[in-house]
Amino acid sequence: MTTTDSLAWRDEDVRGFGMAVGGPAKVLRPTTVEQIAQAFIEVRARGGEVALRGAGCSYGDASTSKHGFVLDTSRMNRVLAFDPVTGIATVEPGVTVRDLWRRSIGHGFWPRVVSGTMAVSMGGAAAMNIHGKNNFALGSFGEGVKSFELLTPRGELVRCSRDTEPELFHAAIGGFGMLGCFTKLEIETKRVHSGRLRVWGIVAKDLAHNLQILEDLRGQADYLVSWLDLHGKGVALGRGLMHRADQFESGEDPEGLRFFDPGLQDVPPNLFGVIPKGWLWPGMWGAVHLHQVNLVNWLKFQAGYREERHSPYLQTHGAFHFLLDYVPRWQWMTKPGGLIQFQPFVPFEHGERVLRTLIERCHQHGMVPYLGVLKRHRPDPFLMTHAVDGYSLAMDFAVSKSQPKREALWRLCRELAEVVLEAGGRFYYAKDAVLQASSFGRVHGDAAVTKFRALKQKWDPDRLLQTDLSRRMGV
Ligand SMILES: Cc1cc2nc3c(=O)[nH]c(=O)nc-3n(C[C@H](O)[C@H](O)[C@H](O)COP(=O)(O)OP(=O)(O)OC[C@H]3O[C@@H](n4cnc5c(N)ncnc54)[C@H](O)[C@@H]3O)c2cc1C
Numbered sequence: 001m002t003t004t005d006s007l008a009w010r011d012e013d014v015r016g017f018g019m020a021v022g023g024p025a026k027v028l029r030p031t032t033v034e035q036i037a038q039a040f041i042e043v044r045a046r047g048g049e050v051a052l053r054g055a056g057c058s059y060g061d062a063s064t065s066k067h068g069f070v071l072d073t074s075r076m077n078r079v080l081a082f083d084p085v086t087g088i089a090t091v092e093p094g095v096t097v098r099d100l101w102r103r104s105i106g107h108g109f110w111p112r113v114v115s116g117t118m119a120v121s122m123g124g125a126a127a128m129n130i131h132g133k134n135n136f137a138l139g140s141f142g143e144g145v146k147s148f149e150l151l152t153p154r155g156e157l158v159r160c161s162r163d164t165e166p167e168l169f170h171a172a173i174g175g176f177g178m179l180g181c182f183t184k185l186e187i188e189t190k191r192v193h194s195g196r197l198r199v200w201g202i203v204a205k206d207l208a209h210n211l212q213i214l215e216d217l218r219g220q221a222d223y224l225v226s227w228l229d230l231h232g233k234g235v236a237l238g239r240g241l242m243h244r245a246d247q248f249e250s251g252e253d254p255e256g257l258r259f260f261d262p263g264l265q266d267v268p269p270n271l272f273g274v275i276p277k278g279w280l281w282p283g284m285w286g287a288v289h290l291h292q293v294n295l296v297n298w299l300k301f302q303a304g305y306r307e308e309r310h311s312p313y314l315q316t317h318g319a320f321h322f323l324l325d326y327v328p329r330w331q332w333m334t335k336p337g338g339l340i341q342f343q344p345f346v347p348f349e350h351g352e353r354v355l356r357t358l359i360e361r362c363h364q365h366g367m368v369p370y371l372g373v374l375k376r377h378r379p380d381p382f383l384m385t386h387a388v389d390g391y392s393l394a395m396d397f398a399v400s401k402s403q404p405k406r407e408a409l410w411r412l413c414r415e416l417a418e419v420v421l422e423a424g425g426r427f428y429y430a431k432d433a434v435l436q437a438s439s440f441g442r443v444h445g446d447a448a449v450t451k452f453r454a455l456k457q458k459w460d461p462d463r464l465l466q467t468d469l470s471r472r473m474g475v
Contacts, residue, residue, distance in 0.1 A: 007039055014064050017057050018331060019338030020399040021433050021468065022064035025051070029075045033151060033183045036071060040153050040464060043069045049466035050153075052177035054124030055096060057117060059341040060433030061468035062128070062176055068466070073123050073181065079103045080184070087189040088146065093123030093182045100189070101317070102262045109189040110317050112144040116324045116373075123182040128430040129174035129382055133223040133245070133321070136214075136376035140387060142173035143380060144188040150180035153464040157183065171455050174382040176429050178452075178470060179459050194248040195259020196314045197223070201307030207238020207359070211352055211391065214242075214376040222246045223320070228372030229301045230359055230395065231294040237359055240374065241304035245320050256314070265318035267325045284333035288398050293370040337399035337406065342369075342413050343431035345377060348390040350423040355393050358416050362395070365412045369395035383448055383455075386428040394431060410434050429469055437474030 007028055015022030030036050043050050051065035053072045064070070077094035087109035089100060098118035100111050113125075113132040120130065129142045138144075147161035150172055158180070160169040172179045204210040210226050217224055221244045228240035248256060259265060287296050324330065331339060346354045355374075362368050373394040380387045397413075400406055413434040417427070421442045427435055441449050456463070456475070466475075 007035065007042055009069065012070075014053070014056070014070050015338075016060045016062070016064055016433065018059040018340050018399075018433070019335070020340050021061045021338075023066035025065050025068055025070045027053075027070045027072055029072045031075050033157065036073075036151050036181050036183065037155055039069075039071055040151075040155065044153075044462060044464055050464055051467040052123070052127070052181050052465065054094065054121030054127070055119045057115070057120045057124065058128065058430040059339070060429070060431065061472065062429050062432075063124070064468045065466065066468055071181065074121060076183070077121075082107070084109075087191060089187050089189060091122050091185055091187060093121060093126075093185065095122045096120060097122075097125070098266075100187070101265065104189045105192075105195065105262055105265055105317075106260050108192055108260060110192045112138055112188055112190045113141040114321050116322065118318070118322050118325060122185050122187065126173050126182055126185060127175060127177045128428075129380065129385070130430065131375070131377065131387070133225040133243075133375065135387070136218045136224065136378050137222065138190075139378060140174075140380045140382070140385075142382050144190075145173060146186040146188060148172070148185040149183045151183050152180040153460040153462065168455065168459070170381060171383040171452060174380075174384045174386070175452070175455075176384070176469065177467065178456055178465050178475060180465070192247055192317070193250040194253035194256030195261070195265060196253060196256040196316055197245040197247060197320050198312045199315045199320060200244045200311040201304055202242040202244060202311070203301075203304045203308050204238075204240050204242050206232075206235060207356055208352055210238055210240055210242060210374055211355075214374070214391070217244055218376050220246075224376060226374040227300070228374055228393070229297040230362065230369050230372040231297050232301075233363060237356065239301060240372070241301065241307065243320075245315070253314075259316050265316050267318055267322055280327045281329050281332045284327070284330060285335065288333050288370060294368075297370075334398040337401045339396055339398050340409070340413070340433045341394055341396050341431040342416065342434065343392050343394040343428045344416070344420040345386055345388045345392045345426040345428065346390050346420060347388050347424050350425070351391045354419055354423045354425065355391065357419050358393065358395075361412065361416060361419070365408070367397060367409055367412050369397050371396040383452055384444055386426045386443075388424075388426055390425075392428070429473075432469070435473065437472065440473045440475070 009026040012027045014025040050069045053063035074094040076092040081090040084107040129140045223245040226240045226242040232239040
């Protein structure tokens with residue numbers, strides 16, 4: 001570790017969550033807005049570029065900068081205020097989803113939109129405009145942001161809301177850290193009347209069944225998400241287990257009020273109260289490297305029938321949402337090559353055809369994702385939106401250490417991207433490592449790209465804010 005300047009930049013290996021991309025960078029963890037401003041000045045003077053980073057939970061290269069400078073806001077993590085009547089929180093950018101619900105749940109509020117891990121920061125959530133399992137109903141994270149302060153590379157602290165600087169408001173949310181650094185955000189949470197949810201497991205025999213369940217239930221359910229066994233072929237192609245979860249009405253679950261205790265929401269550190277969950281990933285590593293994922297998926301699918309018979313059952317909000325946090329460092333099961341996630345968004349009218357084609361192509365190329373997650377979405381009002389009125393399918397691929405195999409995977413994903421783009425689909429940069437600059441206009445449309453570039457020119461004329469992702473996409 002070396003210190004290189006007046007600010008304490010440290011040499012570190014900065015990677016995406018999936019570990020497959022990223023590299024060495026100089027990292028600073030500011031604790032004040034003044035330090036961020038100072039960092040901008042210092043990096044500009046050195047002719048460098050800065051990547052903003054929150055908790056580093058983007059799977060790919062959205063918050064990495066190989067051989068560059070990385071400004072990690074995770075130490076700016078104070079909840080500055082929480083109004084127990086309205087549920088509105090004022091937070092620093094490094095506050096995580098976990099920090100937020102721990103503060104709100106005791107007052108009967110839960111974050112409107114949460115990701116599959118609670119480690120994500122508010123700055124990163126806003127910059128990517130994350131979605132939850134309720135995207136079809138409540139929309140994206142940004143729709144619950146009331147206002148924010150953005151420190152631009154020009155050194156101005158700009159307050160943005162739907163009324164003040166609305167253009168910048170709608171571009172910085174979802175603007176993948178290209179226009180400035182969120183330094184403070186005002187975020188809505190939502191009222192919940194129990195610390196638990198009523199949950200159903202529903203077996204979906206194939207892709208069409210999965211999509212039909214989403215359509216049938218999206219007017220009624222609060223949350224819907226389906227795990228897909230992407231190893232299923234023929235009549236089993238796209239089979240999976242859908243989870244529906246509903247909130248309780250006031251007074252419906254008096255026993256559930258006990259679970260407003262944050263200690264009862266957290267994911268337990270031990271399995272059966274004994275085995276540290278941190279020990280589980282080596283077993284999963286075995287499944288991936290001994291090519292047993294298809295067997296594991298088959299067993300999981302069969303277990304779905306039992307779950308369906310025992311539905312509905314009760315789960316805390318934490319247990320339902322943060323399944324992926326149950327196994328700490330689970331991504332290590334893909335070492336040494338790591339993993340990439342690829343999450344296309346496909347318009348409703350092309351949903352079944354395109355998703356079927358994507359899964360079939362994976363089979364044809366012998367590179368089947370070990371995990372697939374299907375969700376229903378709705379459009380949102382942000383400039384660089386990835387949302388569509390349709391579906392997303394997140395596909396997790398283990399990456400080989402062998403360069404030819406790695407290149408083959410990248411080629412496959414680009415081939416899949418073509419299928420999606422031809423159907424008017426979009427991509428989510430938090431889950432991308434493979435798209436190329438030629439896709440940027442096709443993902444967002446020329447008008448949006450022109451407007452975004454103009455805003456970049458206005459607020460960051462020296463193009464100080466860059467990441468490996470933005471360079472790859474030619475932003
Ligand atoms: C296990 C797991 C499950 C996930 N599940 C979901 C899910 O269900 N739904 C979903 O939408 N996403 C999901 N994600 C992705 C995750 O929500 C996004 O990648 C999110 O942006 C990560 O936030 P972060 O704080 O880690 O940001 P980082 O990954 O560090 O950065 C993300 C982006 O935000 C920018 N940024 C960071 N801080 C700031 C700031 N202060 N100001 C301006 N820009 C900033 C960065 O430059 C970068 O472009 C998941 C990720 C993991 C690892």
